[in-house]
Amino acid sequence: MKEWFTRWLNGDLELLEHVSDASEIPDSPREELKTKRKEFRQRIYDRPDMDSIIRAEQKGFLAIYHTIAIISCVVLIGVLLFTVAHLPRYGEENPYTMEVVERYVEHGVEETGAVNIVAGMILDYRAFDTLGESHVLFTALVCVMILLKLDKKTIRGGYLDSYYTVKQDTYFDVSKDTIIRLAGTVLVPCIVLFGIYVLLNGQNGPGGGFSGGAIMGAALIMFATAFGFDRMDRVFTEKVLSLTVFFSLSFYCFAKGYVFFTGANGLDNHIPKGIPGAILSGGLILPLDIAVGMVVACTMYGFYSLFKRGSIGGA
Amino acid sequence: MIVVTDWIVFFITAALLLSALLCFTAAVIGVYRFGFILNRIHSSGIGDSLGFLCAISAVIIATGLKMDSLKLMLLILFMWFTSPVSSHFLSQVEYYTNEHLYRYTDRIIKEESKDREKRV
Structure with missing residues (x-):
């Protein structure tokens, strides 16, 4: 800003300078955009120390996350398999459900008053x-x-x-x-x-x-x-x-x-x-x-x- | 004597069901084979009116005159009342939205004028 101001004071500055700059449009703006993006990506992601940064920040968290996920999956599978193993066979009378059904059928009309x-x-x-x-x-x-x-x-x-x-x-x-x-x-x-x-x-x-x-x-x-x-x-x-x-x-x-x-x-x-x-x-x-x-x-x-x-x- | 009436009822029911089947087959073939929507509405209307009437009257004859058969008659009345209304609005929407409807109508008019010329 200061440089620009002194140049303007000395009369060196051409007011149409930026316009002349803009007139030099590259042949394909898409190519320029591509290279710009590539540079940006390299600046952000391809830093040589990036891996070490990620590792330092997330190593412990990822280890805990993976162990918890595996343990919860194994526990859930075990509980479900245990339950399935103790289910009565299909079609057999089982006390868990048949009691309720019998109760509804036998005492339903008497208890609720609905046919x-x-x-x-x-x-x-x-x-x-x-x-x-x-x-x-x-x-x-x-x-x-x-x-x-x-x-x-x-x-x-x-x-x-x-x-x-x-x-x-x-x-x-x-x-x-x-x-x-x-x-x-x-x-x-x-x-x-x-x-x-x-x-x-x-x-x-x-x-x-x-x-x-x-x-x-x-x-x-x-x-x-x-x-x-x-x-x-x-x-x-x-x-x-x-x-x-x-x-x-x-x-x-x-x-x-x-x-x-x-x-x-x-x-x-x-x-x-x-x-x-x-x-x-x-x-x-x-x-x-x-x-x-x-x-x-x-x-x-x-x-x-x-x-x-x-x-x-x-x- | 009871056996004879049973057989008569059976044959009437079978004939009505078969005719209903024929109507529905014609309706389905028409809906899938016709290209123009008004023709499709026409062929689906055959199934909705005549096929439905035949099928439900077959069930009425098979069950005899009870409360259920009266309800089925009400069903026929309902269907005959509502099906034309829906066909009417389908064709109306087609009339308002189809830009190329004049092609079909022009063709029909041309054919009619040709017929007239032949007659003259």
Whole structure:
């Protein structure tokens, strides 16, 4: 800098010096770049003392790392082989699993009040498992929201006015079509009714929260496709969705927590089991089915809406 | 007497199932062999409507008139209601996205005009 300043003072400096330098472009800039890279690599990696540096810093760490890895692998293999050697043979009666199965089959109806033993299992004996599953759905919905939801900045930035969003959406916007409107008018009530039937019949037959909720979610998607998102947004906003999911999950948590704290397996709680086979039977199974069904339906519609237009219930 | 009705039911069921098989075979061959999508939609519609009707009515006749057969009739109704809707939207998407659709329509128009000239 100082040299440059003195040269400028003495009048030696040509202001266009660097320009003339730049005019001497080498024949192939790629070749020059290659040599530069090579030099850089040599300067960094090919130092003669590099090996000794790495060795000094990492020798001890690598030794410990390798020994721990080998020991943990050998221990894991040994434990698994030991367990496999002590497993009962396939098809033989074994006390570890058959006891539980016998218990479910023989006392399931009496203890849970549900004719459908599977519903009794997943919503009474193993209710924590189902709670985790509904939370998995909830977490998936939250993750999709984080990834795909359009924020105000994106909408205001004119991103939505681009050809590929608005124009193509109007091309494929089927909600003004007469045929699909008629189909939606006829089908949506039937599908919702069928979903409610499957949902409420979970303790007496095949069905339950997950399947009924999936059917109802399909009906919601069908309605949104047939009549447009505008009509759906009048009822089913993001607030409605979040409130429904929140209250369903918290109801599940508190109801099942009450049962587990008062002694699981119906020891000392005051929830009537009803007559097995009736609609209002099975104790907590029916409300829990409804809660799970609400979560599943909201998750399915939320996925569809987020993937289709990047928001639930209006941009 | 019971044996005779059993045989009649068996033969009707077999005939219906065989015709359903024929329809589905035609539909599958059409879907794989036709080059143009509207022809493919047509051939898949054969399987969806007539083949489905034959197969489900064969099951209905085999089981007799019960609650299950009523549910199967509902299934036919559902399928006949939804399948045309989906075909309609498939063809609509093809109409909006295919830039070369005019080639096919032009060819059809030319053939029709040739036919007319022949007749005249």
